[in-house]
Amino acid sequence: MQGTAAGGTAVGGAAVGGTVDAVNRLAARWADTVTGAAVFSAAGVWPLLAFLADGASGAAREELADAVGVPADQAAAAARELLGAMGAMRGLSSALGLWTRPELTVGEEWRAGLPADTHGVLSGDLQVCQKALDSWAAERTGGLIERMPVALDEDVAMVLASALALRTEWPRPFDELMLSPDAGPWQGRQLAGLRRTGVRLDRVGVASGPHGYVTELKVPGDNGIDVHLLLGEQRMTPGQVLGSGVDILGRRLAVVPSGQLPYGDVGPGLRVEQQRCGTPRPPELTVTTVAYDMRTRHDLLALHGLFGLTTARDTGDGHFPGISPLPLAVGKAEQSAVAQFGALGFRAGAVTAIAPTPAGALPDLRCTTTVVTARFDRPFGFLAVHRESRLVLTAGWVTEPTQYGDGSHASR
Numbered sequence: 307m308q309g310t311a312a313g314g315t316a317v318g319g320a321a322v323g324g325t326v327d328a329v330n331r332l333a334a335r336w337a338d339t340v341t342g343a344a345v346f347s348a349a350g351v352w353p354l355l356a357f358l359a360d361g362a363s364g365a366a367r368e369e370l371a372d373a374v375g376v377p378a379d380q381a382a383a384a385a386r387e388l389l390g391a392m393g394a395m396r397g398l399s400s401a402l403g404l405w406t407r408p409e410l411t412v413g414e415e416w417r418a419g420l421p422a423d424t425h426g427v428l429s430g431d432l433q434v435c436q437k438a439l440d441s442w443a444a445e446r447t448g449g450l451i452e453r454m455p456v457a458l459d460e461d462v463a464m465v466l467a468s469a470l471a472l473r474t475e476w477p478r479p480f481d482e483l484m485l486s487p488d489a490g491p492w493q494g495r496q497l498a499g500l501r502r503t504g505v506r507l508d509r510v511g512v513a514s515g516p517h518g519y520v521t522e523l524k525v526p527g528d529n530g531i532d533v534h535l536l537l538g539e540q541r542m543t544p545g546q547v548l549g550s551g552v553d554i555l556g557r558r559l560a561v562v563p564s565g566q567l568p569y570g571d572v573g574p575g576l577r578v579e580q581q582r583c584g585t586p587r588p589p590e591l592t593v594t595t596v597a598y599d600m601r602t603r604h605d606l607l608a609l610h611g612l613f614g615l616t617t618a619r620d621t622g623d624g625h626f627p628g629i630s631p632l633p634l635a636v637g638k639a640e641q642s643a644v645a646q647f648g649a650l651g652f653r654a655g656a657v658t659a660i661a662p663t664p665a666g667a668l669p670d671l672r673c674t675t676t677v678v679t680a681r682f683d684r685p686f687g688f689l690a691v692h693r694e695s696r697l698v699l700t701a702g703w704v705t706e707p708t709q710y711g712d713g714s715h716a717s718r
Contacts, residue, residue, distance in 0.1 A: 308674060314494070318568070322387055322388065322391050323384075323695070324376075325376070325384045325386075325387060325388045325683055326374075326388075326554060326695050326696060326697045328352070328374060328375035328384075329335075329348050329349050329352045329388070329697060329698065330348070330552050330555060330556060330696070330697065330698045331375055331552070331580050332348040332351070332352055332373065332374070332375070332546075332612075333346075333348035333349075333548075333552060333689075333701050334409075334514040334549040334552040334553075334688065334699045335612055335646055336542075336609075336701075337544060337545045337548035337549055337552075337561070337687075337701060338545030338549065339545065339549070339609055339612065340544040340545055340703050341543075341544070342544075342703070342705055343600060343602070343702075343703060343704065343706050344602045344702055344703055345600045345601070345602045345640065345643045345644065345645040345654070345700060345701070345702035346602065346604060346641065346643050346656070346700070346701060346702065347470060347643050347654075347656035347657075347658070347699065347700045347701075348427065348698065348701070349388075349392065349470065349679065349697060349699050349700075350469070350470050350554075350641060350643075350656040350657070350658040351468075351606065351613065351658050352385070352388065352659050353385040353389055353402065353464050353614075354372060354444075354467075354468055354474065354658060355370055355373055355374050355381075355613060355614060355715070356370075356374045356381035356382060356384055356388075357381070357385055357416075357419070357466065357620070358383035358466070358626065358629075358660065359369055359371050359373075359378040359381040359382075359614070359638075360378060360379075360381050360382035360385075360416060360419060360628060361413065361416045361626045361627070361628030361629035362378065362618065362625050362626050362628065362629075363625065363626070363627050363628070363715065364617070364625065365617040366614075366617040366618040366625035366626070368424075368618055369497065369614040369615070369616055369618070370614040370615070370618070371614070372614055373612065373613050373614025373615075373616070378571045382416075382419040382420075383419075383562065385630055386419070386420075386421060387676070389402060389421055390421075391695065391697075392470065392697075395530065395531070395692050395695075396529040396530050396531075397461050397472055397473055397474050397527065397529035397531045398470060398471070398472045398531065398692070398699065399446065399448075399469070399470065399471050399472075399519075400469065400470040400471075401442075401446040401467070401468065401469045401470075401643065402420065402421055402424050402466075402467070402468050402709070403426065403442055403466075403467045403468075403469075404417075404418075404420060404424045404425045404426065404463075404464070404465070404466050404467075404646075405425075405426040405427065405428045405439070405455050405464065405465045405467075405591040406425070406426075406428060406463065406464045407427075407428050407463050407464070408427060408428075408429075410464060410630055410632055411462050411570075411631055412425070412464075412629065412630055413627075413628055413629055413630060413631075414630050415628070417626045423611075428458070428462070428464075428465070432458045432459065432460075434658065435458055436454070436457065436458045436578045439458070439465065439467075439659075439710055440452065440453045440454050440456040441679065442454065442467075442469070443455075443467075443469060443586065443642075443657040444524055445638045446469035446470075446471065446499055446657070447469055447655035447656075447657060448471050448473075448655070449471070449641075450471055450644050450653065450654070450655030451469070451642050451644060451655050451656070451657040453681065454467065454644070454657060454659055455603060455640035455641055455642040455657055455658070455659050456638045456639075456640050456659040456661045457638075458661075461637055461663040461664065462637065462638070462661045462662075462663055463588075463632065463634065463661075463662055463663060463664060464629075464630075464634070464661065464662045465659055465660075465661050466660050466661075466662075467657065467658060467659040467660070468654070468655055468656075468657070468658045468659075469656070469657045469658075470655065470699065471653075471654070471655040471701070472652075472653070472654050472655070472690060472699055473651065473652070473653045473654075474527025474528060474529050474530075474531040474532075474533075474651055474652050475495070475527060475529075475650055475651035476525065476527065476528070476649075476650060476651050477481065477526070477527075477528050478502060478503060478504065479502075479649050479650050479712040480502045480593075480595075480649040480650075481500070481501050481502065481646075481649070482498065482499070482500060482597075482649050483499045483500075483501055484496055484497070484498075484499060484676070484710040484711075485495075485498070485499025485596060485683065485710070487683040489507070489684075489685065490527055490540075490683065490684035491684055491685060491705070492521055492646065492683060492684060492707070495706045495709075496709065496710040496711070497597075497708065497709060497710055498596060498597040498707065498709060498710045498711075499594060499595070499596055499597075499710070500593075500594070500595050500596065500648070500649055501592065501593065501594045501595075502555065502592070502593050502596055503591065503592045503593075504590065504591055504593075505588045505589065505590055505591070506591060507563060507564045507565035507589055507591050507676075507678055508525060508564070508565060509524050509525045509526075509584050509591060509592060509593075510524075510559040510563070510564045510576065510593070510678065510680050511534040511562050511563040511564055511566075511567075511573075512562055512564075512567065512573030512574075512576060513550060513553075513554055513559045513560060513561045513562070514560065514571060514592050515546070515549075515550035515553065515559055516550075517537055517538075517542050517543075517546040517549075517550070517575050518538055518539040518541065518546070519538070519546055519574060520536055520537065520538045520539075520542075520543050520550040520554075520574065521537045521538075521573040521574045521575050521576045521680065522534055522535070522536055522551065522554055522561055522609075523535040523593060523595075523680055523682070525652075527652065527694070528651075530692065530693045530694060531652075531690060531691070531692055531699070532541065532691050532693050533647065533688055533689070533690050534543060534551055534554075534555075534688060534689040534690075534691055535567035535595060535682055535686055535687070535688050536547055536548060536551045536686060536687040536688065536689065537573075537574045537575045537682050537684075537686040537687075538550065538686075538687075539572075539574055540684070544685075544687060544703040547703075548600060548687045548689070548701055548703065549687075550691045551687060551701075552689070552698065555689070555691060555696045555698065556696070557671040564576065564578060564646045564680075565589065565676070565678075575680055575681045575682055575683070575684075575686075576678070576679075576680050577678070577680075578676065578677075579676075579678075579679075579680050580674050580675070580676060580677070581674065581675060581676075581677045581678055582673065582674055583673050583674065583675050584673065585673060586673050587673075587675050587677075588602060588675070589675055589676040589677070589678070590675070590676075590677055590678070591679075591680070592677070592678070592679045592680070593680050593682075594679070594680070594681045594682070594683065594710065595647075595681075595682040595683075595686075596682065596683070596704070596707035597647055597648045597649070597707060597708040598614055598646070598647050598704050598706070598707045598708055599644075599645075599646045599647075599708055600645045600646075600702055600704070600706075601642075601643070601644045602643050602644075602702075603626075603640065603641070603642050603643075604640060604641045604642075604643070605638075605639070605640055606639035606640060606641060606658075606660075607619060607636070607638070607639050612635055615636050615639060617702070618635060619635060619636055619637075620635055621635040621637070622635075622662065623635070626662065629662075632664065633664060634662040634663070634664070635662060635664075636660060636661070636662055637661055637663025637664060638659070638660070638661040638663070639658075639659070639660045639661070640655065640658070640659060641656060641658040641659075642656065642657050643655070643656040643700065643702075644656075645688070645690070645702050647688070652690060654690055654699065654700040656700060683706060685703065685705045686703075686704055687701070687702065687703050687704070688702050688704065689701050
């Protein structure tokens with residue numbers, strides 16, 4: 307059994323920009339299905355769907371092309387370009403793997419459209435092959451994902467998988483504290499809180515979206531990967547909040563920086579006020595949030611319409627003549643994803659697999675300054691974003707933050 311990884315090229319170009327927008331739109335549509343805690347990666351799913359679209363025919367081809375937002379005859383090239391761009395991003399490692407049964411003939415033209423050195427073989431020993439696939443997932447994600455999300459069985463003729471892992475550190479770490487919100491779903495809980503004060507008021511702002519106001523906080527990493535925290539109005543759904551975040555990235559929604567906002571409660575969790583101080587000092591931004599460590603497994607076939615896999619599931623017919631003359635249908639499609647946000651930085655990983663089957667005297671307070679406080683002390687969303695391309699690498703909705711005192715919230 308063999309396994310391989312894909313390499314990369316430079317980031318940039320209109321074609322990559324169009325693909326980034328297509329991936330981010332898939333992320334927004336996926337977010338619309340989220341009802342509770344979840345972490346997911348559209349960037350991990352998208353290339354697989356694109357390669358499937360390239361080898362599909364009939365209704366399956368049309369549905370897959372619609373899901374990826376790119377014509378099927380352009381999908382493989384777009385996927386190669388996206389994988390190349392991701393391979394060049396600092397702080398991100400990505401890989402693509404293809405494994406087939408020896409008896410499965412793979413179309414030369416379709417296989418040639420994959421990145422080089424991606425093809426391995428599934429032997430007859432399922433246990434050995436499963437162990438090798440699990441090792442591939444663990445190695446390609448630095449141990450964040452320990453197993454391939456799909457389990458091999460006698461019906462699996464092929465596995466097409468992607469893996470990505472990202473890591474960024476905060477140039478200025480957060481201070482750790484015990485946080486006990488006095489309202490909302492986390493009221494009274496002792497949580498692993500994080501706090502940081504700085505002078506960049508433009509790190510946080512408010513956008514007015516179609517479903518309500520959203521506060522966006524950008525937490526920059528040291529390698530070009532940022533994490534955007536998104537807090538919406540309490541009545542808003544995860545999909546509405548995360549969708550607004552994607553629209554902000556696509557410049558379809560404008561964010562008003564906190565330094566341009568009036569005094570008072572100006573957005574969800576965001577307050578601007580004037581405070582007295584003993585000596586002149588610049589405006590400051592104090593951010594309070596929570597650490598989190600999230601893991602989610604997704605059955606993509608449960609959302610077959612979202613991913614363009616409705617027809618492709620039908621085992622009564624073959625849908626991928628460009629991949630193999632053997633009639634194939636998609637029998638399994640799953641993703642495992644993890645995200646960890648802590649005082650020192652952020653880590654995330656995702657493996658996606660599709661398996662076709664057959665703080666004296668009173669101070670002198672004569673001066674004033676502007677003080678902005680932002681609190682993410684109830685469920686909120688996040689987007690891990692490549693700063694230059696604005697590609698959403700992972701996204702999620704936080705409902706279960708880390709408990710204070712468990713010692714696991716540094717994300718070293």
